[in-house]
Amino acid sequence: MPAREILRLRALLRSVPAAVRRDYVTTLIVQWFVLGVGLLLFHLVAQRGSVSGFAYYQIARGAVSTLQPVLLLGLGVGLHRYLPRTEHTTRRLARQALAVEAVLVTVVGLAGVAAGDGIARLLGLPGGRPAVVAALIMLAGNCLCTVSLAGLRGNQQVIDSNLVMGLGFGLIPLFAFFSADRIEDFLIIQGAGTAMVGVWATWVIRRQPATTEKTTEPNVKTLISYGVRRMPGEFALPALYTFPTFAVAVLMPGSAEAGYVGFTTSAVTLICSVFAMLTPVLMPRLSRMFHRAGEDGGVRQLLTVLPLLAALLAALPTGVIWLFAPALVHDFLGPEFGAAVPVLRLGVLAAIPLAMFYAARPTMDTLLDPKFMSRLLLACLVLEILVTAIGVRFLSADHAAMLALAAAGTALGLDAVGLAAYALRQPR
Numbered sequence: 001m002p003a004r005e006i007l008r009l010r011a012l013l014r015s016v017p018a019a020v021r022r023d024y025v026t027t028l029i030v031q032w033f034v035l036g037v038g039l040l041l042f043h044l045v046a047q048r049g050s051v052s053g054f055a056y057y058q059i060a061r062g063a064v065s066t067l068q069p070v071l072l073l074g075l076g077v078g079l080h081r082y083l084p085r086t087e088h089t090t091r092r093l094a095r096q097a098l099a100v101e102a103v104l105v106t107v108v109g110l111a112g113v114a115a116g117d118g119i120a121r122l123l124g125l126p127g128g129r130p131a132v133v134a135a136l137i138m139l140a141g142n143c144l145c146t147v148s149l150a151g152l153r154g155n156q157q158v159i160d161s162n163l164v165m166g167l168g169f170g171l172i173p174l175f176a177f178f179s180a181d182r183i184e185d186f187l188i189i190q191g192a193g194t195a196m197v198g199v200w201a202t203w204v205i206r207r208q209p210a211t212t213e214k215t216t217e218p219n220v221k222t223l224i225s226y227g228v229r230r231m232p233g234e235f236a237l238p239a240l241y242t243f244p245t246f247a248v249a250v251l252m253p254g255s256a257e258a259g260y261v262g263f264t265t266s267a268v269t270l271i272c273s274v275f276a277m278l279t280p281v282l283m284p285r286l287s288r289m290f291h292r293a294g295e296d297g298g299v300r301q302l303l304t305v306l307p308l309l310a311a312l313l314a315a316l317p318t319g320v321i322w323l324f325a326p327a328l329v330h331d332f333l334g335p336e337f338g339a340a341v342p343v344l345r346l347g348v349l350a351a352i353p354l355a356m357f358y359a360a361r362p363t364m365d366t367l368l369d370p371k372f373m374s375r376l377l378l379a380c381l382v383l384e385i386l387v388t389a390i391g392v393r394f395l396s397a398d399h400a401a402m403l404a405l406a407a408a409g410t411a412l413g414l415d416a417v418g419l420a421a422y423a424l425r426q427p428r
Contacts, residue, residue, distance in 0.1 A: 020285065027162055027280065028277045031276075031277050033166055034170045035273055037169075037170045037171075038266065039332075042266065042332075045183065046334065056125060059258065060183075062246060063123060063135050064139045065242045066246070067108075068146070071108060071143050072227075073227045073231055074224075074226060074227025075100065076147060076149075077150070077227070078223045079223070080150060080280065080365070081365065081366065083154030084284040086218065089218075090207045091205050098147050100220070101147045105139070109137075109140055116129030119132045123246075134183075138187040140191055144195045148198040152201060155206065156284050156285070157204075158281075160204055173194075176189035176193060233373040233374035233376070236380070239381050240384055240405065240408055240409070240412075241268070243384060243385065244265060244402065244404065245258050245261045245401075247388050252397050256337070257343070257396075260343045260398060267321055267344060268350055268351045271318060271321075271351040272354050272355055278306075278358060278361070279358070279361050283366055286366040290366060290367060303420065303424055307356040307359040307413070309359070311352055311355055311413070314356075318348055318351045322348060325344045326338075346402040346406070347405055352409075352413070353413025354409045356414070357412045361373075361416065363424060364416065368419065368423050376416070377412070385404070388401050
């Protein structure tokens with residue numbers, strides 16, 4: 001990169017307000033704590049439940065991650081986008097969103113309990129209906145806490161949102177694990193505790209400061225209308241991570257390879273978490289700036305180069321994991337999990353293009369119609385499924401799934417850069 005471009009990039013980075021940098025760093029630290037707890041739980045579950053318990057835990061986590069975006073109905077990203085545009089209805093809109101979510105998880109939970117045995121057979125869960133019930137309770141808790149967390153972030157209550165995230169998705173899972181003897185009980189306690197945190201969090205959302213500008217404030221119908229159009233994309237994004245685990249679990253029932261694939265996607269998630277946190281920090285500010293308070297030309301320049309910068313930064317931890325994969329697997333999972341090394345090395349490469357997508361996401365979600373994001377994410381999910389289906393004819397199921405993740409991630413990252421640049425060229 002020429003020296004002039006480096007100096008220009010440094011000037012752009014220095015122009016970021018101190019409050020934005022502080023909020024991003026603190027949110028990232030809490031997110032790392034949550035992800036660290038998740039990785040620690042991988043280790044603890046592997047020690048307590050051995051290979052079979054590890055596989056069950058990963059399949060349950062994958063089911064929750066896949067169904068959660070559907071049950072969220074796009075309310076999370078909708079609150080990021082629309083709550084900053086409210087003044088008098090901020091608290092009411094957040095509570096209405098939580099009420100809608102509570103109805104959804106209750107209905108789906110009852111239906112899941114009724115079909116528990118069939119779901120267990122479909123997912124290859126040996127525990128039958130009780131295993132499904134435990135996963136459903138964990139799902140309900142995650143959904144309620146996620147909606148409340150989105151409300152706090154959309155209202156720019158960064159300290160409160162970080163407290164809720166660290167408590168609901170970090171400390172409570174640890175407490176639940178050490179309070180239970182069985183994996184099913186662990187999931188039940190975690191889900192119940194996380195739900196209580198979510199309900200409490202909604203009640204601490206404050207009103208936005210009033211301004212002299214008169215605008216029509218969004219209501220719950222606006223939120224749901226946007227969320228429904230955005231929901232396909234919100235479903236497809238985590239499905240990119242969870243589909244490989246499900247595919248291997250179905251193609252190789254009862255095998256440990258599903259756990260290896262899940263561990264690899266968690267490593268990718270850990271790397272991308274650095275850039276995923278840009279959305280909750282930047283999107284509420286961008287929404288208010290582009291739709292109410294005016295804008296700065298330097299912001300558009302910074303948002304344009306952000307995905308490329310993310311790719312360079314993501315390449316560093318990706319390279320470290322690729323080089324030291326044998327030691328990481330041996331020390332973290334144990335010597336009996338040595339077969340996970342080639343899976344980890346292949347799958348972790350997807351982190352680089354996915355980082356580009358996450359860096360471009362705040363721009364796309366703020367400025368583009370939701371159909372753009374939904375179509376992009378759905379197309380990449382279809383690509384992943386097709387590559388997996390073709391790959392299993394030539395490779396083992398776990399390697400084919402990781403190759404498909406890398407292909408879909410590359411398509412997603414490159415297309416996101418183009419869409420973000422297109423959005424930034426459009427007039428406000």
